[in-house]
Amino acid sequence: xxxxxxxxxxxxxxxxxxxxxxxxxxxxxxxxxxxxxxxxxxxxxxxxxxxxxxxxxxxxxxxxxxxxxxxxxxxxxxxxxxxxxxxxxxxxxxxxxxxxxxxxxxxxxxxxxxxxxxxxxxxxxxxxxxxxxxxxxxxxxxxxxxxxxxxxxxxxxxxxxxxxxxxxxxxxxxxxxxxxxxxxxxxxxxxxxxxxxxxxxxxxxxxxxxxxxxxxxxxxxxxxxxxxxxxxxxxxxxxxxxxxxxxxxxxxxxxxxxxxxxxxxxx
Numbered sequence: 004x005x006x007x008x009x010x011x012x013x014x015x016x017x018x019x020x021x022x023x024x025x026x027x028x029x030x031x032x033x034x035x036x037x038x039x040x041x042x043x044x045x046x047x048x049x050x051x052x053x054x055x056x057x058x059x060x061x062x063x064x065x066x067x068x069x070x071x072x073x074x075x076x077x078x079x080x081x082x083x084x085x086x087x088x089x090x091x092x093x094x095x096x097x098x099x100x101x102x103x104x105x106x107x108x109x110x111x112x113x114x115x116x117x118x119x120x121x122x123x124x125x126x127x128x129x130x131x132x133x134x135x136x137x138x139x140x141x142x143x144x145x146x147x148x149x150x151x152x153x154x155x156x157x158x159x160x161x162x163x164x165x166x167x168x169x170x171x172x173x174x175x176x177x178x179x180x181x182x183x184x185x186x187x188x189x190x191x192x193x194x195x196x197x198x199x200x201x202x203x204x205x206x207x208x209x210x211x212x213x214x215x216x217x218x219x220x221x222x223x224x225x226x227x228x229x230x231x232x233x234x235x236x237x238x239x240x241x242x243x244x245x246x247x248x249x250x251x252x253x254x255x256x257x258x259x260x261x262x263x264x265x266x267x268x269x270x
């Protein structure tokens with residue numbers, strides 16, 4: 004990727020195809036686009052977005068080494084299935100119906116994870132207030148209640164400034180390892196999932212755990228911590244399994260909620 008592309012990864016070619024995007028991609032990619040748009044809308048619904056910043060990506064089904072990112076300049080509640088930018092690990096934009104390109108920092112972070120973790124079909128990065136607050140706490144995430152015990156093996160990545168340098172990718176993936184989630188110190192949160200529903204479920208749990216911690220510590224009272232044995236057992240029970248991937252049960256209900264609010268994410 005050329006260093007001239009400082010903030011935005013721009014399209015390398017302009018498509019002259021005037022057909023609807025749905026007719027230009029496979030059925031599997033279109034479904035991924037619909038679910039991705041829904042994920043953006045849900046992050047907005049729960050108040051975890053930050054205007055045009057942050058990113059959610061998903062691997063393109065059947066196309067190794069390519070993934071979809073948000074166009075740089077749209078708000079989360081403006082995302083639709085047709086708007087996403089298809090990019091490969093080399094930073095080449097393969098499809099962009101909007102002409103907006105994608106954010107360079109988003110490319111650096113998400114390409115790093117997708118390249119290193121074939122199981123991470125979806126990657127979500129947020130700058131929520133609770134997530135940023137916990138990212139600045141030296142103690143990290145505490146197992147304060149059952150909701151926070153979903154994740155006890157958490158990666159931590161030191162802040163290096165805006166993630167616009169390709170060499171940071173090696174350190175990002177080393178700190179993430181094979182974990183599902185990572186806290187970016189003084190920055191925000193990053194979660195992965197084998198699917199969009201699973202990644203969103205992981206984000207919901209992690210964001211809720213961070214909000215819980217901020218609220219609890221604000222009470223300025225002595226904390227009662229659970230035993231390590233109970234934390235370990237609760238975490239074991241909450242871990243996803245092959246027969247029960249987290250998020251799949253909830254996803255249809257979440258889509259129904261979105262359809263009742265504004266179904267345009269499907270466009």
